Amino acid sequence: MSNDDFRRELGHTFDDVAGSPSSNLRDRVRSAVTQAPEARGPYWIAGVAACVIAVLIVGVLYVANRPNPPSLVAGGHETPSASPSPEATASPSAQPTAVPTQSALPPFVCGSTTWAPSQPASTPYTEHISDLRTGVHSGYDRLTITFDRVPGQVEFHPQSGTAFTLSPSGMRATLKGKNGILIVMQGTDMHTSYSGPTDIVTGYSGLAEVRRVEDFEGVVQLGLGVNGAACYRAFYLGSPARLVIDVQTAS
Amino acid sequence: MEQRPQVLARAVEGDADSFSSLLEPLLDQAYRLAAVMLNDRSSAEDAVQEAAIKAWRKVRQLRGDSGSLRPWFLSIVANECRMARRTRWWSVIKLADVKSPAAEEPESHSDLHRALLRLTPDERLPLVLHFYLDLPLEELARTLGVSQSAAKSRVYRAARRLRDDLTIEEVF
Numbered sequence: 001m002s003n004d005d006f007r008r009e010l011g012h013t014f015d016d017v018a019g020s021p022s023s024n025l026r027d028r029v030r031s032a033v034t035q036a037p038e039a040r041g042p043y044w045i046a047g048v049a050a051c052v053i054a055v056l057i058v059g060v061l062y063v064a065n066r067p068n069p070p071s072l073v074a075g076g077h078e079t080p081s082a083s084p085s086p087e088a089t090a091s092p093s094a095q096p097t098a099v100p101t102q103s104a105l106p107p108f109v110c111g112s113t114t115w116a117p118s119q120p121a122s123t124p125y126t127e128h129i130s131d132l133r134t135g136v137h138s139g140y141d142r143l144t145i146t147f148d149r150v151p152g153q154v155e156f157h158p159q160s161g162t163a164f165t166l167s168p169s170g171m172r173a174t175l176k177g178k179n180g181i182l183i184v185m186q187g188t189d190m191h192t193s194y195s196g197p198t199d200i201v202t203g204y205s206g207l208a209e210v211r212r213v214e215d216f217e218g219v220v221q222l223g224l225g226v227n228g229a230a231c232y233r234a235f236y237l238g239s240p241a242r243l244v245i246d247v248q249t250a251s
Numbered sequence: 252m253e254q255r256p257q258v259l260a261r262a263v264e265g266d267a268d269s270f271s272s273l274l275e276p277l278l279d280q281a282y283r284l285a286a287v288m289l290n291d292r293s294s295a296e297d298a299v300q301e302a303a304i305k306a307w308r309k310v311r312q313l314r315g316d317s318g319s320l321r322p323w324f325l326s327i328v329a330n331e332c333r334m335a336r337r338t339r340w341w342s343v344i345k346l347a348d349v350k351s352p353a354a355e356e357p358e359s360h361s362d363l364h365r366a367l368l369r370l371t372p373d374e375r376l377p378l379v380l381h382f383y384l385d386l387p388l389e390e391l392a393r394t395l396g397v398s399q400s401a402a403k404s405r406v407y408r409a410a411r412r413l414r415d416d417l418t419i420e421e422v423f
Contacts, residue, residue, distance in 0.1 A: 003421040006414055013364045014383040018286035025296050029303045030271040036304045
């Protein structure tokens with residue numbers, strides 16, 4: 001078979017196999033192209049993907065920085081001590097992110113009080129103290145304890161004298177001042193997020209000294225040395241979670 | 252009459268009518284390519300239609316001028332034929348559709364016809380492009396996605412499967 005014959009016969013063979021397209025193939029294709037989604041598939045898919053990613057990022061950021069953790073101020077309740085003072089019925093203030101006005105603050109109390117969240121966390125966790133700050137104000141000195149999250153139960157125990165038992169060593173420590181307030185925070189630690197001083201001598205007229213008495217197995221105790229009567233008020237603020245203790249002064 | 256580059260530009264911008272008008276001159280060749288690869292005329296038309304839709308969706312990826320359109324589209328058609336064959340092997344085959352070997356290679360077919368059908372679709376592809384569609388070597392290579400020398404050797408190797416005394420000079 002010559003080369004030309006081969007080409008000719010191959011052409012006929014192709015014709016036999018293929019035949020001719022049906023007359024409506026052109027219309028079929030045109031219709032299919034017209035009705036097919038536009039040639040922007042990858043773009044709208046990218047748009048949808050971008051929206052999904054944005055929603056996820058916003059969600060993660062929201063969860064990570066929840067502006068208002070459940071606050072003991074709004075949801076907490078006060079458990080009077082066995083020997084409550086008449087003022088121990090103080091109610092918590094409304095939950096603000098800034099310090100509320102004086103009229104909105106609870107009254108000072110001189111007895112023991114216990115605070116606990118009304119809705120305890122479903123999974124117990126250890127809260128971390130991240131900061132301690134003190135300050136002087138008209139009529140009170142203030143200690144602000146900042147947490148990563150809302151702490152669990154907190155007890156306040158005023159006492160005569162400023163001697164506290166350090167735990168777990170059992171040693172005694174005497175703080176500045178005449179009277180003391182022992183703050184007991186359950187489910188809390190002061191060594192994970194906190195790196196500041198553990199003994200703060202303020203020199204203030206009311207709150208003389210703040211000292212860590214215990215930081216062991218999820219319990220933190222702070223001893224406050226107070227120059228006058230061990231009367232105080234406490235309330236919580238959100239964003240970040242803070243426990244504010246005002247120690248009453250004479251002025 | 253509107254120039255092809257302008258029509259192509261409009262097609263790339265998303266004008267379906269422009270795109271269809273660009274494809275229409277290529278549909279006959281696309282069908283012949285698919286029909287030989289698949290050895291099934293009905294499936295060939297389906298493959299061309301699917302390839303047209305895929306080409307429409309990918310038209311933004313088309314590089315070059317309107318001369319690039321034919322090898323680009325034919326390569327999509329060839330891919331669609333490969334896909335169609337892959338789909339076929341697991342799809343349900345009705346008993347009536349099962350052909351006996353004798354039916355596939357009737358006595359009336361020439362030796363060349365039978366030899367052609369014994370080739371794999373990928374072996375038939377360079378033969379169709381060269382001997383049937385008469386594509387220039389450059390377009391043939393672009394359709395196959397290989398260099399021109401590789402395209403030459405594929406055509407020659409497949410042609411030798413049909414007639415073993417062919418020389419490369421007789422093929423090109």
